[in-house]
Amino acid sequence: MRRAQRPGGAVLENILLVGLFVACLLGWSRVRFAHEQRAIEDLAPIVASYLWELDLSQAWQGSRVILEAEGYDRLTILDANDRVFLDMTPTSPSTVERSLRAIGLMPAAVHLAPLVHSRAPGEVERIGTLRVEHYVTDLFVYVQLGALLLAVGLFRRGQRQRQALEHEAQRLALVEAEATKIQAEARLALRERQLEEKRNLEALGRLAAGVAHDLNNVLTVVFASSELARDLTENPVARSQNDLVISAAERASALTRQLLAFGRRQVMEPRVLDLNDVITAFRPILERAVGDEVRLGVDLDPDLGNIEADPAQIEQVLLNLAVNARDAIDGTGLVEVVTRNVDGPGAVPGGADLPPGRWVALAVRDTGSGMDDETLQRAFEPFFTTKGEGEGTGLGLATVYGIVRQSKGELTVASRLGEGTVFTVGLPRTEARVAERQARPDVSRVDRRTARILLVDDRDDVREAMARSLSVHGYTVITAADGLEALTAAAELRSPLDLLVTDLTMPGISGRELARKLRDQQPDLRVLYVSGDARAVLEEGFQSTAREAVLVKPFGASALATRVGEMLGAKDEA
Numbered sequence: 001m002r003r004a005q006r007p008g009g010a011v012l013e014n015i016l017l018v019g020l021f022v023a024c025l026l027g028w029s030r031v032r033f034a035h036e037q038r039a040i041e042d043l044a045p046i047v048a049s050y051l052w053e054l055d056l057s058q059a060w061q062g063s064r065v066i067l068e069a070e071g072y073d074r075l076t077i078l079d080a081n082d083r084v085f086l087d088m089t090p091t092s093p094s095t096v097e098r099s100l101r102a103i104g105l106m107p108a109a110v111h112l113a114p115l116v117h118s119r120a121p122g123e124v125e126r127i128g129t130l131r132v133e134h135y136v137t138d139l140f141v142y143v144q145l146g147a148l149l150l151a152v153g154l155f156r157r158g159q160r161q162r163q164a165l166e167h168e169a170q171r172l173a174l175v176e177a178e179a180t181k182i183q184a185e186a187r188l189a190l191r192e193r194q195l196e197e198k199r200n201l202e203a204l205g206r207l208a209a210g211v212a213h214d215l216n217n218v219l220t221v222v223f224a225s226s227e228l229a230r231d232l233t234e235n236p237v238a239r240s241q242n243d244l245v246i247s248a249a250e251r252a253s254a255l256t257r258q259l260l261a262f263g264r265r266q267v268m269e270p271r272v273l274d275l276n277d278v279i280t281a282f283r284p285i286l287e288r289a290v291g292d293e294v295r296l297g298v299d300l301d302p303d304l305g306n307i308e309a310d311p312a313q314i315e316q317v318l319l320n321l322a323v324n325a326r327d328a329i330d331g332t333g334l335v336e337v338v339t340r341n342v343d344g345p346g347a348v349p350g351g352a353d354l355p356p357g358r359w360v361a362l363a364v365r366d367t368g369s370g371m372d373d374e375t376l377q378r379a380f381e382p383f384f385t386t387k388g389e390g391e392g393t394g395l396g397l398a399t400v401y402g403i404v405r406q407s408k409g410e411l412t413v414a415s416r417l418g419e420g421t422v423f424t425v426g427l428p429r430t431e432a433r434v435a436e437r438q439a440r441p442d443v444s445r446v447d448r449r450t451a452r453i454l455l456v457d458d459r460d461d462v463r464e465a466m467a468r469s470l471s472v473h474g475y476t477v478i479t480a481a482d483g484l485e486a487l488t489a490a491a492e493l494r495s496p497l498d499l500l501v502t503d504l505t506m507p508g509i510s511g512r513e514l515a516r517k518l519r520d521q522q523p524d525l526r527v528l529y530v531s532g533d534a535r536a537v538l539e540e541g542f543q544s545t546a547r548e549a550v551l552v553k554p555f556g557a558s559a560l561a562t563r564v565g566e567m568l569g570a571k572d573e574a
Contacts, residue, residue: 035263036072036134037111044130047077051127052117056086065086067132072106074133075211077115081128102342108133185269195264215252216532217462219554224465227557228472249554261286268306270407271430275339276300282315289319290326290335305338305429307360313403316382321364321423328368328421333563338363341427346563352412359426379413400425442542451568454497456486456502456514458529466501466530469557470564480533483509487517496522498568504531526567 042361050059077086077111115128222245230242250263269364279300287296318337321526342360344354348363371379380401404411415421446547453470455477457463478493480486483506490497504511515527526546533551544550552565 033109036109036132037113040132042132043132044115047130048115048117048127051077051085052113055451057237059086072132073135076131076133078129078131080128082129085128089413091173108135110134114203151518161295214532216553217459217524218529219252221461221465222246223556224469224560228468232472233558246556260492260497264292268308272306272308272430272434272436273311273314274304274434275314275362275427276302276304277306277434278311279318279337279339279362282318286318286322288336289322293332294326294329295332295334296322297334299336299338301339301341303341305341306361306425306432308430308432309407309427313407316402317362317403317425318364320400321425324423325364325366325368326398327422328366328370333367335364335366335379338365341429344426347412347414348424350414350423351422352414354410354412354424354426355408357426360426360429362425365420365422365424367420370417370419370421376415380411380432393398397423425507429523450476451498452478452493453499453501453564454478454480454486454490454518456480456483456500456511458482458503458506462503464555466560469560470501473561473563473565473566483511483514483517486514490518490521494574497525499564501526501564502529504529528563528567561569 047059047063050056050062059077068077074089076084080084107262111132111134112130113130115124116124116126116132118124128424163196182451224244226242230239230246231240233239279298283296283298290338292297322335322337324365328334336360338348342348342354342359342361344356344359346359347353348361350365351361351363354361380397398424399413404427408428410426412424412426413421414424453475455467456479457466458481462482463479463481467479471479471509479491480489486500486502486510497518500515502511502514506514509517511529511531513528515525519527524547527548529548529549529550530553546567547562549567551560555563
């Protein structure tokens, strides 16, 4: 890097340059003076010759020609007694020159040469003195050169300053470019890290969904078999043991629901909701969840807009956030549920900003211990928990995150150590109105003895448990292990089917394809899909209707029978 010049460097350099030029001019003046002196000495014999012959006119003319040619200002001839014999001035000085001569700024250079005549060999007679004056006009040159040097010095100084500024600008540009490069690299690294995290989460979500799918099949068998065993025995010990099995299966089922929610693979049936109504109806459960030592507060916006979401999923979000807030409070405290209309970017009081958009904001804030920055960064990371070993799965907030993102919403968090935490869920606001809830079909009107159900599942244990559950409830069940076998069984029937109950994911012909093929022969056929991971097969926006519905595994015998009865009851009422 170029070393900065000291402040006095430019001035000193200018002084040295001026001194050098003045020295050169003084030397040049001395050389010129010597040259002029020799010229006058060469003129002296000619003038002396004219004077000896007393031809003053020739002396005058000759001297004048020489003076004008050489640029001299005054010629004086002195006699032998140093008296003025002839005095002439070729040109009249200007007013400026006279003024400068008067004040001494234009000094005269005086040249003297003896006027001698040779009378005889070896004899020289002095007849007078030749005196020539040449006014030094070099002062003008000095002034002009000084001004030029000053201008050159100022120009060079300005040039150096400009170069210094350009150099500094280049340095700053390089620094700025380097800073921009570092920022770009940091942003790229952040994006790569976020992309890697997203890939890891997606991979983990697929793994979790796969585990949940297989586990849900197992739990379906456990639920159905345990319920049937409990209902078919009068032995109190056996009934109690079956209740324990069902209770354990319910806890495992809750875990699989969390895994599916984290992987955004839950089957959602969104509808237009008033979030305030959902919170009000769910408040008793929230109060039991937070316990007796923690007070539950509710602050609902009376002018709150509507949302489009699955009410069961919203309840799960509320429950998980409330439990998480309760666990952050040591002893007594407050958990408050708040709703607001937010036009983003904006936030509820104390919360973090939601991105641009028209949101219905649901905030759950607590007076707990809060989180440090490291914990805050990992808050939604699956299986991350600050609780002790065996006290939490680390899926609560990850489940909330999965549900919110699947509902096209946003989730933010604001927290400080010792000042509590605020989780804010933003769900898109809709202008649609809340629809009136329709009455459930009358199951009692279904004639189970005549209802024929085609049951299809590639898992033998699941198919057997479901068939036994429906048979116990009085339905006629035809089973098939895959889609091809189901088509063959349906073709052999002499009368139409009342209901198709089929797994969604099967080798060969899937449940959706099977339903389409059977509806080609029987367009009014009702279909109940069962799956542990229905979202992986069903298209976005699928909603259950009286003609086509989904029952998510795991489920028990009574749940299956009830859902089948509702669909057949809807058919009878149609």
